[in-house]
Amino acid sequence: MNRKQIIFTGGGTAGHVMVNMAIIPEFIKDGWDVDYIGSKTGIEKELIATIEGVTYHPISTGKLRRYFSKENFKDPFKVLKGTLQAYRIIGKKKPAVIFSKGGFVSVPVLVAAKMRGIPAVIHESDYTPGLANKLAMPFAKKILATFPETMKYLPEKKAEWIGAVVREELFNGNRKKGYELTGLDSRKNVLLIMGGSAGSKKINDAIREGLDELLSDFHIIHICGKGLVDDSINRMGYVQYEYVQGELKDFLAITDLVCSRAGANAIFEFLALHKPMLLIPLSLQASRGDQIVNAQSFAKQGYAKVLEEENVTKSTLIQSLKDLRQQKYDIKDKMNEYKVSEAKQKVMDIILEQAKS
Template identity: 80%
Template sequence: MKDKQIIFTGGGGTAGHVMVNLAIIPEFVKEGWTVDYIGSVNGIEKDLIEPLKGVTYHSISTGKLRRYFSKENFKDPFKVVKGTWQAHRIIGKKKPAVIFSKGGFVSVPVLVAARLKGVPAVIHESDYTPGLANKLAIPFAKKVLATFPETLNYLPEDKAEWIGAVVREELYTGQREKGFKLTGLNSTKNVLLIMGGSAGSQKINQAIRAGLDQLLEEFQVIHICGKDNVDESYAQPGYVQYEYVQEELKDILAITDLVCSRAGANSIFEFLALNKPMLLIPLSRNASRGDQIVNADSFKKQGYAKVLEEEQLTTETLRKALQQLKKDKLQIKDKMNQYRSSEAKEKVMEIIKQQATKQ
């Protein structure tokens, strides 16, 4: 093989477009690969990737891929062209053996540039159905990897492969003692973790806080509420708020009994791997392409989760759904114990290396 050079990309939207990269990048660094990352100028991926040791971050111009009318839609094609030119220059300078993409709109110009430079690319699709960015990028990739086996029905047969969920190893290393010390909570009452996605969810935040007094009668609550959404006026014993949690998440999950979350694929598979019964509140079709709805439905059918549609979300429906989740948690854990996560990370790395040798 030529020098071990790899470029990762993904992001421009939510943290979900970065998590698989965060799980894999340290392994390539350990093995002596030169690792570069192409991301957006101000996306969440920059904050998550730049602190990693052994990784050089490169920013490019990106255009958001919208499914609705916006004046910005007229500017975005020019941003994508500019981003493709920038990615082409970076790839030409770095001469990677392979490119790995997690999706998100920043990945589209990178995959186009990779094809122009003759560099093989591997795409990972976490959701049940491919997102718009991945749909656009798939023609430029050699392999497309899926988390849900059903996703193969939506992918080109000659490129697609099911590999299962890639879970960050660090999440298995959480310590309950550290989690309780960090949060000030204890083991006398169930700990409920609320997550509204990396950007937070105003609807979930409002429903939680409106019924907080009742919730605290049954649970201790850790609320990851999104940037600028911490509200100290609600501060009280048993209720802990964070804008965003990264390194401490493993210890928080170690003390978590139940989860209330959106239904992004990366997160829910991590909860599944850690045996955390969950209430999923997927983004509605009015605010998304509906991928979280099918993700949640799949988990509900397999007995891993309860689901509350956003259109039915009120303080009262949320309280009742969480009570039912608590009541059924042992049954859900039994179902989760039947799930055996494949060696997905090793599979992904093997496929990436195989493509790197084909140049």
């Protein structure tokens, strides 16, 4: 086996990075040299920069669109350029293994890994595989699934169900610090609103339009998305942030209810922390429908309520949140039946197994 060297990849959204962020510190602790191949401007660059000891390599990447765009004609050349860049990086670093969390940037990396003869492991969080992972699957040795139902969409000989990888730090939130950071208190249920790493204008607008009524029932932590904070709103019991990272564990410690998109990593973290959810999945107009299926799965199991994005208005959102508050104890009872698996250790064992091979 080569020296203890590993390359991680994945990006485009925070969801394509969080599992990597949970695993990377363990490899660093174990004496591995860790490199990360990501895009030049994606959120992964910003997130990985917070982990000391990781060398980041930006490459060219195209967006894999399911709709017509002039950019579709340029993107194959971007992917080819990215593949050559990844091929050079892998040749220089000589990793024992590559771990991919998916997203557009991972495709050229997985192709280059196959060309170099380096084993690669893919992790699929969503109920159905994303387009990038579908394209990358032929170049991987192992494909890991979060939802057991995902196994029927994966090549049988390569696939393994491992469950959800949850960041351990989220279990270490401090309630006192959470209240101090936000200026809120425990007199009302704390509602955490998250519209995904890019934010959601539609959710933000509905929340703000209904703020007077919502504040009679809740204190609100609103994570709005980059550039989407409204500085004109200054209300007792309502705090806004563009994006949070280190503070999230303390915010979750004081959170009673969550209103969120339905990205797989996030909703499994809320489930592990027993936070009843109102899920507003990305619509089919804005996505391939993966969040809709994720949300339906959680609703069927009694972990969440669902409000389709097309139906989001001030009144439907307020009513859905009131319903969630009334049913929170029933939802928590269901959540108590869920057992957090040892998914992180399973992923690490599989990565090490492939490195030795």
